[in-house]
Amino acid sequence: MFDRNIYINRREKLKQQVGSGLILLMGNVESSMNYKDNWYHFRQDSSFLYFFGLDIPGLVGIIDVDENSEIIFGDDLSMDDIVWTGPQPTIAELASKSGVDQVKTSREIATMLSGAQNGGRKIHFLPPYRPENIIKLNAWLGIDVNSSKEFASVELVKAVVAQRSIKDEAEIQEIEKAVNITAEMHNTAMKTAREGLKESDITGNVHGVAVGSGGNLSFPIILTMDGQTLHNHYHGNVLTEGRMLLCDCGAETETRYAGDMTRTFPVGEKFDERQKTLYNIVLDAHETAKAALKPGILFKDVHLLACKRLAEGLKGLGLMKGDIDEAVQQGAHALFFQCGLGHMMGLDVHDMEDLGEEYVGYTDTLLKSKQFGLKSLRLGRALEPGFVLTVEPGIYMIPELMDMWRAENKFLDFINYDEVEKFKDFGGIRVEEDLLITENSSRLLGEPVAITAEAVEGIRAASLNS
Incomplete structure (x- = not known):
């Protein structure tokens, strides 16, 4: 207390x-x-x-x-x-x-x-x-x-x-403690994953860090090679060289404050060329969104900025085409990014979600969208000093969604379905960090965890060769 x-x-x-x-x-x-x-x-x-x-x-x-x-x-x-x-x-x-x-x-x-x-x-x-x-x-x-x-x-x-x-100083200290434990959970995942183990082996190691720190999980661990499924709690796959492992997990302290981070890393030492290219597109959207955070800005606008960066990267790969601003405005990018950029965090990992997103993340004048993808943005309102939130862009190649949109001839001006077809086996990538909105900008909470492709590969190489 x-x-x-x-x-x-x-x-x-x-x-x-x-x-x-x-x-x-x-x-x-x-x-x-x-x-x-x-x-x-x-x-x-x-x-x-x-x-x-x-x-x-x-x-x-x-x-x-x-x-x-x-x-x-x-x-x-x-x-x-x-x-x-x-x-x-x-x-x-x-x-x-x-x-x-x-x-x-x-x-x-x-x-x-x-x-x-x-x-x-x-x-x-x-x-x-x-x-x-x-x-x-x-x-x-x-x-x-x-x-x-x-x-x-x-x-x-x-x-x-x-x-x-609005988090006070005592709360921020507790949240930072939770984020630091969460960072240790992610470092454990990156250092212990290797071909031949099951996802459940790594999940057990990660869970143990949270319990061993005196608290527990802030939500059930998502740790999967099938990262295209946004909330995948199945842990039965055997880790395979050439695949990526997405780990989304968080610790809850004794006082019940939450952390929530995501990293995606190769099962082997390195990303392959295709994986690294898409990873860097996601990371670029992540860093662009982080840089935009400040009091007064609508988080909805930060979300749309990240969507545009993702779409520009995908256009560079030939998966999207046409006017990117118009593509994002119409929601064509949601074939690859179906959810929101982030959410509030505190005593709940999705803070106060039981009270209603229309009150927590929106206002009487800023209403939630009904557009696919954008409707899943939990936080849209203007940011204020003391807010704690996550930033978590991603790219998710969901074969069933690809097939449905193609059959419906959706967004033919913006999506190259022949190229999209080549990515059905890709999986998904997400990176996520926790940030505090300050008086003038924002501050990353907790100890940094490797996030660039090169830093992630460095940890993987060191752990696999030790």
Whole structure:
């Protein structure tokens, strides 16, 4: 946890932003894998963590804006519990660390919410994403389980987004710690991958770095030779000379802050000529996008700038043709780059995604596009100092998409399908780094990891010949 005053100040600011009513912040509970007492690794709700800092299951926080009071609801362990868990702090002791003086049992939540509801008071809650919390909202407030998100408080969502989007110095230090562990994960992947091993062998090594550093993964590891599949969690392939390995992974610290990086490298010592050419096209788009980051610029414009650089490189290879500005405007480049350039990062690797991209990444006047490719851009809004985000351009040769677009005669003025046909076996490339928006530009977070083709090949050669 941070110092208790950080949580006190965050809640005070939240009261001012919301203005009136009750703010209901629901923590998560244990969730069973295959029978009741065999639980998944517990992960607290990030907004509950942000405002209360308490990382144990079964807690609920209520902030009464009108009465200027705060209560933590939860139940102390029974002796039957302590037999299995050992002694633990009481709810009152934990709440004190968060700067909250009032605690009540879980049984008392329904009474308090019912009284507020009967008194016509507004009860603010965030869109629920866990089924347990959806059921609780039904029991406490009578909200249909299929409609709970519709009743979430837009005022509260906007207030939480406004606070969590701007990282303070304590958060930046934690994120940088996560990024440094993530860097070690990537160095481990690049140093241990070799022909004949399975993807799962390398995945296990990478996962071990995250756990050994005192935290865990910020998301399931993507480590695959089939990099054309954007979120590929299959790890059963045997590494083969001549192929590339894409590793997209991140660490989560003990305080739950995230890192997220991607590197693509050859299974052997070197990229082949075709691989290196496309790798350098991706890297050029990456460096161009990084250089453009600064307060006030729309991240949507940075995304489109990266798309243009990718398309220009692909035109140089003969895969695209025609007016590149027009090609990008119409979305022809999305045959090769189907996703967004990056996303916000913090307590969630896709920060606050459960609150809605329309609030986190966009505004009332800047709306998400419906165009293929551009619709997957999670962040489009103007950047501000304190934002932490990723930059991750890529080229993905997806045979099924190529066949569909060709059969539909899509973008014939911009795509050379005969040349595209030669790349069906290519796979995919992505490079990704994490950056902080500063007062005037941006700063790379964490220790640098080899990113140029030559630096990557240097690590591969050294590890394979050691």
